[in-house]
Amino acid sequence: MAKILDQARYKCALAAMQTVQSIPGAIPILHSGPGCASKLNDNNGTSGKFSANIFPCTSISEKEVVFGGAEKLRTTIQNALRVIDADLFVVLSGCTGEIIGDDIQSVAEDFQDEVKPVVWTKTPGFKGNNYIGHDWILHGIFEQYVSKFADVPKEKGLVNLFAGVPQQDPYWLGNLRELEKLLQSIGLKTNTIFGFGRGVENLQKIPAAEYTILVSPWAGIESAKYLEKAYGTKLLHYPTLPIGATETSKFLRTVGQFTGADKELVESVIRENEAHFFYYLERYADTILESRIVSKRFTVVSEAQYVISVAKFLVNDMGFFPEKLFVVDDTPENFRGEVEKELKSLNYGIQADVEFSTDGHAIHDQIRQMDFAGTPLIIGSNWEKVLARDVKGHFVNISYPMIEKIVINSHVAGYSGALYLLEEIYTAALAMLKI
Amino acid sequence: MPFNFKNANVGVRENRLGSITGFSGDLETLAYRSECGSLKNRERCFSQSSSCLSGCALDQLIGIRNVAVVYHAPAGCVAMASGESVKFRQIAERINETTNSVYVCTDLNEKDTVFGAIEALRNTVKYTYDKFHPEAIFVSTSCVSGVIGEDVDGLADELNDEYDIPVIPIHCEGFKSRIWASGFDIADHAVLQGLVKPPVKKNNKIIFKNFFESARPEITKLFALLDAEPQFVYCNSTVEELSHLSEAQASVCICGTLGTYLGNALEETYDVPYVRTINPNGITGFETWFRAIGKTIGKEAEVERYIAEQRAIYIPQIEEIKKELKGLRAVIGMGPGYTYEVTRVLQELGLEVVYGLAWHYDYKYDNGQVPPALEHLLKTSPKDMKLSVADQQNYEVLSVLNHYKPDIYFSRHPGTTVWAIKQGYAALFVADEYMIFGYEGTLRFAKSILDTIRNRSFEKNLAARIQLPYTKWWYEQETEKFLKEEGAR
Numbered sequence: 001m002a003k004i005l006d007q008a009r010y011k012c013a014l015a016a017m018q019t020v021q022s023i024p025g026a027i028p029i030l031h032s033g034p035g036c037a038s039k040l041n042d043n044n045g046t047s048g049k050f051s052a053n054i055f056p057c058t059s060i061s062e063k064e065v066v067f068g069g070a071e072k073l074r075t076t077i078q079n080a081l082r083v084i085d086a087d088l089f090v091v092l093s094g095c096t097g098e099i100i101g102d103d104i105q106s107v108a109e110d111f112q113d114e115v116k117p118v119v120w121t122k123t124p125g126f127k128g129n130n131y132i133g134h135d136w137i138l139h140g141i142f143e144q145y146v147s148k149f150a151d152v153p154k155e156k157g158l159v160n161l162f163a164g165v166p167q168q169d170p171y172w173l174g175n176l177r178e179l180e181k182l183l184q185s186i187g188l189k190t191n192t193i194f195g196f197g198r199g200v201e202n203l204q205k206i207p208a209a210e211y212t213i214l215v216s217p218w219a220g221i222e223s224a225k226y227l228e229k230a231y232g233t234k235l236l237h238y239p240t241l242p243i244g245a246t247e248t249s250k251f252l253r254t255v256g257q258f259t260g261a262d263k264e265l266v267e268s269v270i271r272e273n274e275a276h277f278f279y280y281l282e283r284y285a286d287t288i289l290e291s292r293i294v295s296k297r298f299t300v301v302s303e304a305q306y307v308i309s310v311a312k313f314l315v316n317d318m319g320f321f322p323e324k325l326f327v328v329d330d331t332p333e334n335f336r337g338e339v340e341k342e343l344k345s346l347n348y349g350i351q352a353d354v355e356f357s358t359d360g361h362a363i364h365d366q367i368r369q370m371d372f373a374g375t376p377l378i379i380g381s382n383w384e385k386v387l388a389r390d391v392k393g394h395f396v397n398i399s400y401p402m403i404e405k406i407v408i409n410s411h412v413a414g415y416s417g418a419l420y421l422l423e424e425i426y427t428a429a430l431a432m433l434k435i
Numbered sequence: 436m437p438f439n440f441k442n443a444n445v446g447v448r449e450n451r452l453g454s455i456t457g458f459s460g461d462l463e464t465l466a467y468r469s470e471c472g473s474l475k476n477r478e479r480c481f482s483q484s485s486s487c488l489s490g491c492a493l494d495q496l497i498g499i500r501n502v503a504v505v506y507h508a509p510a511g512c513v514a515m516a517s518g519e520s521v522k523f524r525q526i527a528e529r530i531n532e533t534t535n536s537v538y539v540c541t542d543l544n545e546k547d548t549v550f551g552a553i554e555a556l557r558n559t560v561k562y563t564y565d566k567f568h569p570e571a572i573f574v575s576t577s578c579v580s581g582v583i584g585e586d587v588d589g590l591a592d593e594l595n596d597e598y599d600i601p602v603i604p605i606h607c608e609g610f611k612s613r614i615w616a617s618g619f620d621i622a623d624h625a626v627l628q629g630l631v632k633p634p635v636k637k638n639n640k641i642i643f644k645n646f647f648e649s650a651r652p653e654i655t656k657l658f659a660l661l662d663a664e665p666q667f668v669y670c671n672s673t674v675e676e677l678s679h680l681s682e683a684q685a686s687v688c689i690c691g692t693l694g695t696y697l698g699n700a701l702e703e704t705y706d707v708p709y710v711r712t713i714n715p716n717g718i719t720g721f722e723t724w725f726r727a728i729g730k731t732i733g734k735e736a737e738v739e740r741y742i743a744e745q746r747a748i749y750i751p752q753i754e755e756i757k758k759e760l761k762g763l764r765a766v767i768g769m770g771p772g773y774t775y776e777v778t779r780v781l782q783e784l785g786l787e788v789v790y791g792l793a794w795h796y797d798y799k800y801d802n803g804q805v806p807p808a809l810e811h812l813l814k815t816s817p818k819d820m821k822l823s824v825a826d827q828q829n830y831e832v833l834s835v836l837n838h839y840k841p842d843i844y845f846s847r848h849p850g851t852t853v854w855a856i857k858q859g860y861a862a863l864f865v866a867d868e869y870m871i872f873g874y875e876g877t878l879r880f881a882k883s884i885l886d887t888i889r890n891r892s893f894e895k896n897l898a899a900r901i902q903l904p905y906t907k908w909w910y911e912q913e914t915e916k917f918l919k920e921e922g923a924r
Contacts, residue, residue, distance in 0.1 A: 053484060
């Protein structure tokens with residue numbers, strides 16, 4: 001059913017074209033209106049080898065709406081293969097092509113014998129948002145392209161690693177690299193497909209992995225499960241992006257146990273990282289404890305990933321208290337219980353209330369009424385900036401949309417990511433009158 | 436052309452203005468065939484993603500302070516909401532105002548495509564009315580709500596009667612035109628249909644149609660010399676101000692592509708003279724435009740005095756920089772208004788424009804005449820100056836750059852500048868519509884060109900280390916490889 005989407009914090013399934021864009025060498029071919037890609041391309045960091053205005057597009061017009069667009073798609077793919085220097089072409093359908101019933105599968109399958117692989121996924125905007133579209137696209141690539149390499153021998157200790165949704169999560173790449181480093185530190189080899197130096201070759205290595213680790217509350221789960229089913233790659237679905245000492249150490253122990261990593265190594269890595277982390281916390285504890293206008297209470301308005309991870313960090317590492325938290329990524333019903341559960345098991349029996357909503361206005365109304373027992377701390381998206389100003393609170397933009405801030409390769413994951421997040425919070429706080 | 440504001444239908448530019456998106460040739464051919472009416476579009480058998488008319492339409496309307504757009508669409512269509520919210524908040528802050536204009540979306544899903552969602556739309560409009568108290572609500576269709584045939588006009592009519600504010604339907608199906616500038620006309624039509632009232636008493640305002648009014652202080656001062664007050668539209672305007680557009684003493688615009696519908700409609704419907712000259716970019720442009728305004732409102736002497744004063748200050752400085760710009764070869768890729776306008780300015784500054792790409796071409800405006808900028812360009816340019824019309828087809832742009840190897844490329848659309856520098860060419864983004872406005876703007880622009888070509892570090896560094904997106908095969912082809920014959924579909 002249609003619903004009220006006020007202050008959009010996600011886009012449509014076709015926006016997961018950015019998942020394709022984040023695999024070096026891969027490019028989407030869009031069977032969509034001429035302007036879908038430019039509209040959905042509203043983040044920073046998108047002028048890489050293939051930007052939205054390089055994506056081949058059938059630019060559906062009235063003629064195709066009336067007579068069908070399959071032939072237009074065929075010539076677009078044909079010529080894309082000649083013009084674009086890519087390693088993998090992923091055909092994606094938008095709303096109009098789906099409603100008028102164009103069969104993109106049969107058109108794409110006619111290109112099976114081309115030198116360059118052509119795969120397809122249906123991503124009409126009305127069927128789901130870009131968190132879900134991301135999963136569909138990965139599933140499509142795994143099933144149609146990765147399957148060609150199903151017979152590669154397993155490589156001991158190799159882990160496929162997936163985390164935040166590329167581009168939708170502003171910290172997707174920094175976090176992925178940090179999680180990679182953490183896994184490598186306990187002796188695992190990692191295989192990721194996104195970002196610099198990865199790409200189609202890493203897709204080919206996916207079946208060689210012993211394990212898949214998905215660090216995400218729900219986005220990406222179906223495609224990760226597919227790998228388990230198709231290639232027997234054992235899946236660790238870890239719902240919490242680890243931020244800070246408590247969660248990162250827990251993450252390393254869980255992964256260590258799951259993969260049978262050397263226990264002593266895991267413990268020594270944790271000891272060293274925690275010592276390092278608390279070296280900084282000790283030095284900055286004065287600033288943290290004696291900032292006169294940072295109260296103990298906070299709220300988060302974000303995708304499930306950051307609601308869980310920021311709340312756990314601030315409560316379990318830093319001694320803060322959560323006010324009601326808001327999950328705004330339209331988490332599917334069947335995952336909502338899991339998300340809530342994560343937020344009911346905080347230190348000292350602290351339980352966070354959580355609401356799932358896409359009505360930004362109603363969320364802001366509730367935050368205005370909250371008792372922060374001092375200066376509010378609001379972690380969210382650009383939408384919360386003006387709200388924070390109105391309630392004279394501190395504000396950190398951690399998730400989409402991010403309009404007045406740029407993230408190039410920073411991360412919030414892990415031990416070091418937590419320190420970065422503290423920098424963000426206390427930079428915001430120090431900019432306000434302290435006495 | 437008769438304007439009909441009784442319903443939400445406004446023809447797309449292909450039908451109304453004979454606009455095209457595919458042409459390859461030279462200036463003389465384009466102009467001659469426009470005049471004799473024989474110009475036909477050339478379709479492409481390969482295209483890359485470009486833009487959607489909904490962006491042009493809604494970006495105009497949401498800039499009006501304290502209005503709402505209820506978008507009957509899936510979530511992706513409203514992706515620009517956050518960016519525009521920030522942009523128009525910042526623009527309002529510039530004049531010490533606030534704006535609470537909002538986008539609310541119905542987030543259509545699969546069931547809605549089967550069963551329809553007109554009642555959900557009704558609820559969303561009600562929610563928007565109750566929560567935000569906007570002064571007007573625009574209810575927009577999208578590809579999905581258009582294809583499934585939702586009766587948005589009917590609902591808007593009903594709600595327009597029910598509420599004490601205008602509820603105006605607009606049609607933003609992205610597939611209905613390849614020319615995103617059709618969206619400007621859709622926005623104008625909605626304002627004329629739902630907000631503008633017949634004149635009661637004429638005032639001293641000159642309507643100034645622009646995008647983001649960065650030169651508001653300068654223009655306010657300039658118009659004060661003529662005892663006139665600018666009424667900028669649409670960003671930062673209010674519903675109340677727009678209701679009086681019919682009472683203005685004249686209207687002007689910063690870009691013919693942007694202004695044709697509103698200007699001509701106000702002139703024809705309410706006798707508000709539309710000053711249609713070349714635009715106030717560069718010296719010739721500014722003087723031609725300002726003199727025409729002076730003439731229209733009977734203030735010629737004031738205009739001449741200002742021109743003489745400013746010339747004395749700026750012309751010597753501009754002449755100094757021109758010495759260093761002389762003979763530079765440029766390629767330009769912009770919307771049709773700016774391609775011809777900026778080409779003229781570049782020629783004025785002594786550059787040679789070796790190739791102009793326009794994202795579309797209106798072979799006439801809403802008054803039935805050829806766009807003035809093109810007519811002017813015929814007088815100042817070599818007849819065989821290469822021109823093409825390509826709806827931001829980046830592969831054609833890069834092919835042109837590769838064949839013509841200019842000293843500098845000029846762009847105006849987000850996401851297009853980087854491709855020139857990736858091929859190693861200096862590029863300057865003519866982002867703001869006032870970047871070349873008047874004498875001071877022209878001087879600033881000349882300095883920016885000079886800065887751009889004097890330090891080529893960024894493009895040289897980047898180009899040496901990246902891979903281009905196109906195959907060697909493509910770079911060996913003629914630019915017009917994928918253009919079909921005229922008239923072929």
